[in-house]
Amino acid sequence: MATLQAVRGMNDILPGEAERWLQFEAIVQGWLARYGYRNIRMPIVEPTPLFRRAIGEATDIVEKEMYTWRDEMNGEELTLRPEGTASCVRAAIEHSLLHDGPKRLWYAGPMFRHERPQKGRYRQFHQFGVEALGFAGPDIDAELIAMCAALWRELGIEGLRLELNSIGAPEERARYRGALVEFLERNVERLDADARRRMHTNPLRTLDSKNPQVQEVLAQAPSLAEYLGEASRAHFDGVRRLLDAAGVSYTINPRLVRGLDYYNLTVFEWVSDRLGAQGTVCGGGRYDGLFQLIGGKPAPAAGFAMGNERLMALLAEAGRLPAPPAPEIYLVHQGEGADTYAFLLAEALRAQGASVVLHAGGGSFKSQMKKADASGARFALIVGENEVKAGEVAFKYLREEAEQVSVKRERLAEFLAAARERAK
Ligand code: HAM
Numbered sequence: 167m168a169t170l171q172a173v174r175g176m177n178d179i180l181p182g183e184a185e186r187w188l189q190f191e192a193i194v195q196g197w198l199a200r201y202g203y204r205n206i207r208m209p210i211v212e213p214t215p216l217f218r219r220a221i222g223e224a225t226d227i228v229e230k231e232m233y234t235w236r237d238e239m240n241g242e243e244l245t246l247r248p249e250g251t252a253s254c255v256r257a258a259i260e261h262s263l264l265h266d267g268p269k270r271l272w273y274a275g276p277m278f279r280h281e282r283p284q285k286g287r288y289r290q291f292h293q294f295g296v297e298a299l300g301f302a303g304p305d306i307d308a309e310l311i312a313m314c315a316a317l318w319r320e321l322g323i324e325g326l327r328l329e330l331n332s333i334g335a336p337e338e339r340a341r342y343r344g345a346l347v348e349f350l351e352r353n354v355e356r357l358d359a360d361a362r363r364r365m366h367t368n369p370l371r372t373l374d375s376k377n378p379q380v381q382e383v384l385a386q387a388p389s390l391a392e393y394l395g396e397a398s399r400a401h402f403d404g405v406r407r408l409l410d411a412a413g414v415s416y417t418i419n420p421r422l423v424r425g426l427d428y429y430n431l432t433v434f435e436w437v438s439d440r441l442g443a444q445g446t447v448c449g450g451g452r453y454d455g456l457f458q459l460i461g462g463k464p465a466p467a468a469g470f471a472m473g474n475e476r477l478m479a480l481l482a483e484a485g486r487l488p489a490p491p492a493p494e495i496y497l498v499h500q501g502e503g504a505d506t507y508a509f510l511l512a513e514a515l516r517a518q519g520a521s522v523v524l525h526a527g528g529g530s531f532k533s534q535m536k537k538a539d540a541s542g543a544r545f546a547l548i549v550g551e552n553e554v555k556a557g558e559v560a561f562k563y564l565r566e567e568a569e570q571v572s573v574k575r576e577r578l579a580e581f582l583a584a585a586r587e588r589a590k
Contacts, residue, residue, distance in 0.1 A: 173289065174283055175283035175290065176288065176289050177288060177290070177475075181490075185490035186478065186481075186487045186488075186490065189487065189488055190321075190474070190478060193317075193321060194274075194294055194317065197313070197316065197320060198296070201270070201309070202270055203270040203271060203296055204272070205272055205273065206254060206257060206272070206273050207273060208256075208273060209247075209253070210246060210247055210275065210276065211247070212247055212252070212253055213242060213243065213244060213245070214232070214243040214244060215243070216252050216256055217248060217249075217252055219460050220252035220428055220459060222368070222426065222427025222428070224367040224368040224371075225368065225425060225426060227249070227426065230280065231279040231281055232278075232280065233245060233278050234246075246278035247277055248278055248279045249277055249471065250275070251453065251469060251471070252456075252460065253273075254271060254295065254299075254469075255297075255457055255462070258299050258457075258462070258465075259457060259460065259461065259463075263299065264299060264300045267300065268298070268299055268300025268301045269299045269300060270296075270299075271297045271298075271299060272295060272297070274294045274295070275293070276290050276291070277290070277291055277292070277293050278290055284443070284444070285441075285443075286442065286476050286479065287444045291473055291475050292474040292475065293472060294471065294472050294474065295469065295470070295471040296310065296313075296450075296469050296470055297467060297468075297469035298310060298467060298469060299467045300465050300466065300467065301466060302454070304402070304404030304405040304408065305404070305408060307401075307431070308405050308409055310468055310469065310470055311414060312412045314328075314448055315328070315414045322484060323480050323484065323486070324484070327417065327436070327439075328414065328434060328436055328437075329419040329435045329436075330406075330416040330417070330422070330432070330434045331390075331421075331422040331434070332391070332398060332399075332401070332402040332432055332433070333424075333431065333433055334390065334393060334395070334398040334430065335395065335397070336430060336455065338393045338394055338395055339390070339393075341393050342370075342388070342393040346369050346370065346372075346373075346387060347365060347366070349386075349387050350365045350369060350387075351365070353383050353386075356379065356383045357372070357380055357383065358375070358377050358379065360375065360377070361377070368427075370390075370423045373387075373421040373423050374421055376443075384421070390420060390423075401431050401432070402431065402432065405432050416434075422435060424449060424451060428453040428455065428456045429453050430451075430452055430454050430455060431451070431454070432451050432452045434449065434451060435449040436449070436472075438480055440480060441476055441479060441480065445476075446476075447472055447473055447480065448471065448472035448473070450468070450471060451468060451469075451470070452466070452467070453469070454466040454467065491521075492541060492543055493521045493523040493542070493543045494520050494521045494522070494543060494544055494545065495520055495521065495523070495544070495545050496522075496525065496537070496541045496543040496545075496546050496547075496564075497511065497522055497523065497547045498534035498535060498537075498538055499525060499549040500528075500529075500531055500534070500549075500550055501550045501554070502554070503551065503554040504550060504551065507549055507553070508524060508547075509524065511559065511578075512524040515578075515582075518579055520582065525538070531548070531550070539564055543564060544563075544564060544565050545561065545562065545564060547559050547560070548562060548570075553572075557575045558572050558573060559575060559578055560573075561573050561578075561581060561582075563585070568588075
């Protein structure tokens with residue numbers, strides 16, 4: 167029979183790696199709590215029109231990357247979520263989450279995009295998403311950005327570059343779009359096929375073309391910044407003032423427009439040079455029009471999402487990931503009555519908070535001790551017929567120079583506490 171494998175671009179995260187993920191997630195969750203963000207969990211499947219409306223028809227995601235199908239039972243068009251912002255705002259509207267004021271929310275989980283898989287780019291990937299709903303001021307944009315900077319510090323990730331831009335209000339962008347299309351049409355013979363196609367569907371997206379020749383043409387293009395009105399400029403100044411005060415450095419990238427259509431005013435990305443072509447580890451911005459766009463009462467909002475796989479790759483490269491935790495105790499046992507005695511002993515120790523691997527599968531003491539050593543455990547407990555009869559346990563230090571000791575069963579907890587103290 168042909169061997170079955172995971173779907174291309176969708177990865178198993180194996181033990182060892184998964185424990186590093188858990189540690190990463192624990193750090194992120196602690197950080198989110200310190201900023202007062204609360205967890206929300208949305209379904210992984212949503213009605214397709216949600217993403218069409220929120221992300222925009224003329225985006226790569228909606229045009230070609232969504233996993234979409236028709237539910238055979240009722241004909242409903244469904245999509246595996248390619249991102250979390252649309253779902254989060256849908257949930258906020260559906261449950262009137264803003265009825266008693268703005269909300270700071272976060273979510274985490276898998277997202278799905280049918281992209282061409284390569285290093286750092288997968289078809290199932292994982293994000294932490296952070297959304298501040300109902301807040302209009304530039305202070306929130308700055309908070310979101312500064313909190314990213316704090317997380318990178320806490321994780322020990324260095325060398326991330328913050329790119330920042332303001333894409334203004336929709337009317338300002340519309341006027342700019344007109345000028346840009348005019349410019350692109352005048353230079354059409356110097357554009358590649360992709361830019362020519364986007365020129366009419368989503369002209370602003372030509373700005374972040376990766377083709378150097380197209381970039382050369384665009385260097386002469388009109389700048390979006392010149393089309394921003396006073397309110398947009400003031401908002402951007404407000405964000406920058408706070409970032410400057412907080413010592414968060416950034417570069418203004420006038421070509422940064424992001425790949426989703428719901429943004430206005432502030433947009434930003436955190437980029438690493440160490441990840442090859444897929445260097446963006448985190449991206450976001452303000453999306454004041456999204457509530458209304460998907461049928462809610464208007465409400466301002468801003469947020470970002472980070473790509474866990476990319477951050478995990480940076481953490482691994484920097485050697486920042488702590489080794490997966492080993493069990494504290496490996497319990498070996500052999501002989502008459504030893505299996506029950508050891509089984510109950512392991513349960514009792516776990517109930518007291520110790521982590522205990524109880525040897526399973528039999529074998530000689532020698533082979534069991536090899537497993538104990540390989541497990542990385544700090545202590546081995548040994549139960550043989552003699553220990554069962556005497557109501558004792560042999561206590562062996564696996565990582566320290568110390569004699570093996572026989573300990574009375576009822577004194578084990580006390581002995582273990584003292585043993586833990588020894589190497590502190
Ligand atoms: P996004 O820029 O599409 O934004 O994705 C955010 C992050 O997810 C990226 O910076 C990247 O690290 C990661 N990512 C995206 N696609 C892939 C992929 N195929 N493989 C691996 N990692 C990937 C959003 O999703 C918005 N919802 C962010 C946001 C929240 N804006 C406002 N609030």
